[in-house]
Amino acid sequence: MDAILSLEGVGKIFPGAVALSEVSLSIARGETHIILGENGAGKSTLIKLLAGIYQPDSGSIAFNGQAYRPKTPHDAQLSGIRIVHQELNLLPYLSIAENLMLEKLPRRAFGIVDGKALNSRALALLKEVGLDIDPRTRVEALGVAQMQLVEIAKALSNDSKLLVLDEPTATLTPPEIERLFAIIKRLKAKGVTIIYISHRLHEVFEIGDRVTVLRNGKLVATHDLQGLTVPHLVRMMIGRDIADEYGFDASIVPGTVALSVANLKRSAETPEISFAVRHGEILGVAGLVGSGRTEAMRALFGADPKLDGVVEIDGKPVAITAPKDAVRHGLSLLTEDRKGQGLLLDMAVDKNITITDLSKISRNGLINRRAESAAANDLVGQLRVKASSIEQAVRNLSGGNQQKVVLAKWLFRGTSTLILDEPTRGVDIGARREIYQLLWMLAAAKKGIIMVSSDLPELMGMCHRIIVFSKNKIVGDVPRAAFDQEHILSLAYQEYVRP
Amino acid sequence: MSETSQATISAPVSPGRAKFLRFLVRDAGVLLALVLITVFFSATAPYFATSGNALKIFVQIAINTVLAAGMTFVILSGGIDLSVGSVLALCTVVGATVMIDESLSPGVAILLALLACMATGAVCGFLNGWISTRWKIPSFIVTLGMLNMAAGAARVVSDNSTITGLPQSFVDFGNLIIGGFLPSIFLIAVLVIAAGWFVLRFTVFGRMIFAVGTNDEAVRLSGHNPDFYKVAAFTISGLTAGIAAMVYLLRLNIGSPIAGVGYELNAIAAVIIGGTSLSGGKGSIIGTLVGACILQVLSTGLQLLGVGDNFKPIVIGLVIVLAVILDAYRERLLRVIR
Numbered sequence: 001m002d003a004i005l006s007l008e009g010v011g012k013i014f015p016g017a018v019a020l021s022e023v024s025l026s027i028a029r030g031e032t033h034i035i036l037g038e039n040g041a042g043k044s045t046l047i048k049l050l051a052g053i054y055q056p057d058s059g060s061i062a063f064n065g066q067a068y069r070p071k072t073p074h075d076a077q078l079s080g081i082r083i084v085h086q087e088l089n090l091l092p093y094l095s096i097a098e099n100l101m102l103e104k105l106p107r108r109a110f111g112i113v114d115g116k117a118l119n120s121r122a123l124a125l126l127k128e129v130g131l132d133i134d135p136r137t138r139v140e141a142l143g144v145a146q147m148q149l150v151e152i153a154k155a156l157s158n159d160s161k162l163l164v165l166d167e168p169t170a171t172l173t174p175p176e177i178e179r180l181f182a183i184i185k186r187l188k189a190k191g192v193t194i195i196y197i198s199h200r201l202h203e204v205f206e207i208g209d210r211v212t213v214l215r216n217g218k219l220v221a222t223h224d225l226q227g228l229t230v231p232h233l234v235r236m237m238i239g240r241d242i243a244d245e246y247g248f249d250a251s252i253v254p255g256t257v258a259l260s261v262a263n264l265k266r267s268a269e270t271p272e273i274s275f276a277v278r279h280g281e282i283l284g285v286a287g288l289v290g291s292g293r294t295e296a297m298r299a300l301f302g303a304d305p306k307l308d309g310v311v312e313i314d315g316k317p318v319a320i321t322a323p324k325d326a327v328r329h330g331l332s333l334l335t336e337d338r339k340g341q342g343l344l345l346d347m348a349v350d351k352n353i354t355i356t357d358l359s360k361i362s363r364n365g366l367i368n369r370r371a372e373s374a375a376a377n378d379l380v381g382q383l384r385v386k387a388s389s390i391e392q393a394v395r396n397l398s399g400g401n402q403q404k405v406v407l408a409k410w411l412f413r414g415t416s417t418l419i420l421d422e423p424t425r426g427v428d429i430g431a432r433r434e435i436y437q438l439l440w441m442l443a444a445a446k447k448g449i450i451m452v453s454s455d456l457p458e459l460m461g462m463c464h465r466i467i468v469f470s471k472n473k474i475v476g477d478v479p480r481a482a483f484d485q486e487h488i489l490s491l492a493y494q495e496y497v498r499p
Numbered sequence: 500m501s502e503t504s505q506a507t508i509s510a511p512v513s514p515g516r517a518k519f520l521r522f523l524v525r526d527a528g529v530l531l532a533l534v535l536i537t538v539f540f541s542a543t544a545p546y547f548a549t550s551g552n553a554l555k556i557f558v559q560i561a562i563n564t565v566l567a568a569g570m571t572f573v574i575l576s577g578g579i580d581l582s583v584g585s586v587l588a589l590c591t592v593v594g595a596t597v598m599i600d601e602s603l604s605p606g607v608a609i610l611l612a613l614l615a616c617m618a619t620g621a622v623c624g625f626l627n628g629w630i631s632t633r634w635k636i637p638s639f640i641v642t643l644g645m646l647n648m649a650a651g652a653a654r655v656v657s658d659n660s661t662i663t664g665l666p667q668s669f670v671d672f673g674n675l676i677i678g679g680f681l682p683s684i685f686l687i688a689v690l691v692i693a694a695g696w697f698v699l700r701f702t703v704f705g706r707m708i709f710a711v712g713t714n715d716e717a718v719r720l721s722g723h724n725p726d727f728y729k730v731a732a733f734t735i736s737g738l739t740a741g742i743a744a745m746v747y748l749l750r751l752n753i754g755s756p757i758a759g760v761g762y763e764l765n766a767i768a769a770v771i772i773g774g775t776s777l778s779g780g781k782g783s784i785i786g787t788l789v790g791a792c793i794l795q796v797l798s799t800g801l802q803l804l805g806v807g808d809n810f811k812p813i814v815i816g817l818v819i820v821l822a823v824i825l826d827a828y829r830e831r832l833l834r835v836i837r
Contacts, residue, residue, distance in 0.1 A: 322719075323721070341714075347780070351709075355710055356721050357722075358706060367703055
């Protein structure tokens, strides 16, 4: 095998944790190599070693037959390794073209940027990733999926020999994923070696040649993907079988309407929408990224302004003009941007949990730390949050555990209806299953649950009913008996393909 | 990732040890710095290690400490208050004007002056907070505007002159040294710090100040009104500027429209040296007290060493920059010690 990249006994230790130990791996030139593992398995550390963000404590890495010891991300780029990180690193106030060519802006005399060359080269790169958009558009105007493609286009702008994609599909919808895969295949055909990290097991078969599974910082196995199945991969990742990921509980029968929204109008341009969720019901919300799902939920919750609309809770109309009104009436919102909007990253687990209702752990404005710890410990145990203690800052928790903390803070408050926006994004399969179980527990306790997700199999596995957004409009209300991936997708596209 | 930070803390760290290290890095660092600086000057500077000098330092840090206490609230909540120096000036002339009113008995006049100072400061602070949250303007700009407005108002109120002739009992109290070692105005400063410490550490309000500074959007979506806490923090900063004005009157016995020039920078420096993060959400008011001490010990020590007035600001400026560098470094260290 002609190895482009090989790792020999690579290890990385952080105080208190061994992030990677004795990982030996070689990536063949021109292959698409999948790396799988739960959060905390060591995937991110591995990538950061390749990116020059961390340096290994032991072992060695060779790239193109030479020792590879990048000290900075810039070193990595010079060597021809490009990494598209999960968190996008674009400059929002610059144009797409400027973002793409930032490292080598085409210049004319006196260092003046050559705008024409800039835009024409950017256009060619955008074409390569199938993004049909004016390169002069500012990045802030793009949706997440488009930004992702811009990131990939940027990685292509310097002849990279090895492209590392860290969970590129986490924020994409199925058609966007299809397009990304087509691009990956095209790059592969051009001889680019690709390392592809993902949580979504179903998708890796389509593009991968081989797979490496990490668990607890150790390499479990490297295999040809051919002949493997999802259950095989799951077993390798978590060391045991998972029978049914979602665990649909048919014994739960939805009751009366918990929350209904009538004629909600966000702005003059968007149509009115109406929907309702029952007690004990899990209502799915499907649609493309940017179809107005998140925006509708935020408007309902009072997080963004709305023009008109009636929200009723248990049949009684309530006035919601700010999130505090929604919270007072028993609504909870788990936002799609967990770190930016859901958590106090630098504060401890317990303080994150109790923030929703400090009156429960205080008297006359004084916080009772003992009561706070007890309440937090209780929820941390109940939700099986993995943290060294409740005093640990949530920044240091894995994605799945952070999401559990967000759930815990709403459970602490007590809620009648939960709105969950992409609750399992960036959450590993083990924690994901625990979140599903928790949702079933809440449904059994007669809470109304609204679940927005771009992962259609997840919605079909979890929900009693799915409403579909297309271009800000609710175009379908599909009962479980009629769930069909193609049907729901065609609904999601309906308003966009209309002449 | 800094390599030295990895080398000094060997892995793996036990939870108990991690806690101790965290304490050392986050809280004890500034105190240690203060002790080292004090020891250094005691050994090198003549007259530094005398009780007279210690008293002088206590007297000198009182005003800055009170200002910095309120500033800590603002910076913790994610803002900055550049107006405290001129708000102090405005309060000194308002307070002095009330105090020299001959129709009032001295006791009543002093009490009214105190209330007037606190009210004036609080109103200025409230305006800072209200304007910056209502129109979503960075507090940097709004308080810069207030800096000018309050300075102008101080001139108007005082007719651009210094106000003297404060009641003798008031002047006497300002010179009082309780038990021979505790200047009355230092006691006021310590009481203000103690009150701030209590509020920040034990109350729901204090918790919310930290939370708003950490992530105000998350706080909003958790069902709170973050603007309320931001406005409150600015109001507190104004209030402490009013108290600091009283301390100023006690110490210098004049109300002056040109008092307090540059005080805001000293207050901010004390807060930052004390370990409070400029980006909000992290820090402690005890650190602020230590930070104010460090600034004054440096200033006095350098002076006694014979470092000229021209060089002193250079050294102090360097220390402030160093503190911010250390702050960035501390963040990294803390992230490694989980």
